[in-house]
Amino acid sequence: MPHRILLTCGEPAGIGPELAPLALASGVDFVWIGDPRHLPPGTDFCEITAPSDPVPVGRLPVLRHDFAAPRTPGRPDPANAAGVVEVIARAVDLITRGEAAALTTLPISKQALKQGAGFAFPGHTEFLAHLAGDLPVAMMLASTTVTPPCRVVPATIHIPLEQVPAALTDEVLEQAVRITHAALIRDFGIPDPRIAVAGLNPHAGEGGTMGRQEADRIAPLIARLRAEGLDIAGPLPADTMFHAPARARWDAAVCAYHDQALIPIKTLDFAGGVNVTLGLPFIRTSPDHGTAFDIAGQGRADPASTIAALRMARDMAAQRR
Missing domain, CATH: 3.40.718.10 (Isopropylmalate Dehydrogenase)
Structure with a gap:
């Protein structure tokens, strides 16, 4: 059975791209889905084509998903809203096809998604329920x-x-x-x-x-x-x-x-x-904080909640197995 966790990129203008490389400290085997251009400069990443591909130790595995615009910390670009939604949907498709063990999502901006992509859901939770078949x-x-x-x-x-x-x-x-x-x-x-x-x-x-x-x-x-x-x-x-x-x-x-x-x-x-x-029919966890636009790009992002979310996803997947 698959054991790797999918980590979606969240809102590029927030601290999500900064949390991805920091989350390697979790010791959890995960792959980040997003645009490598949005990662902090100098991030040591490795592009892969499928969640099960081998990854060199210590490098951030990336399933590449190109966005329309580069990242400007603290300033959401409406052109990137569709990409945020697409990444979530792609992750759900991968996990429902059995290619990953669980899903951890980095924070999105509901306001940015509504303005840029007409996002019709109150939040992540409701959108995931919809993708899973409108389950309670x-x-x-x-x-x-x-x-x-x-x-x-x-x-x-x-x-x-x-x-x-x-x-x-x-x-x-x-x-x-x-x-x-x-x-x-x-x-x-x-x-x-x-x-x-x-x-x-x-x-x-x-x-x-x-x-x-x-x-x-x-x-x-x-x-x-x-x-x-x-x-x-x-x-x-x-x-x-x-x-x-x-x-x-x-x-x-x-x-x-x-x-x-x-x-x-x-x-x-x-x-x-x-x-x-x-x-949900699959496991989904997320850090218990938002996009933190006010500190994005300043090197102040705290990965503790993201690390906890990845570890909980791993433990829940093991429990289901």
């Missing part, structure tokens, strides 16, 4: 350097906060729980996952005085899932779920909305957090 997916952020580990899954993702109460339907929350439960077993090797579910409102509604969603909808759903045999707790107040003793009681937390999930993980493990897309 969930976004997990997982720590790699804190104990007990912190794994969080927002049930709603890239929508305005004012839309969350209506979007957090029973179906949406149940789907997030079930996808998380299956992934913890298949990809993380946890045979009997423990899942915590956060409430939507402060103090998880405090008996209905701060909102009725917990009592009327979330608690009955949790009771039904618990009756099926899932080890699931909640709805819990989000402000007391993430200190170490609380995290020791669960393997993953399903949260109501984006910031409720991402603030604790980024506070606890900013450099070591990894974004994992659950529910």
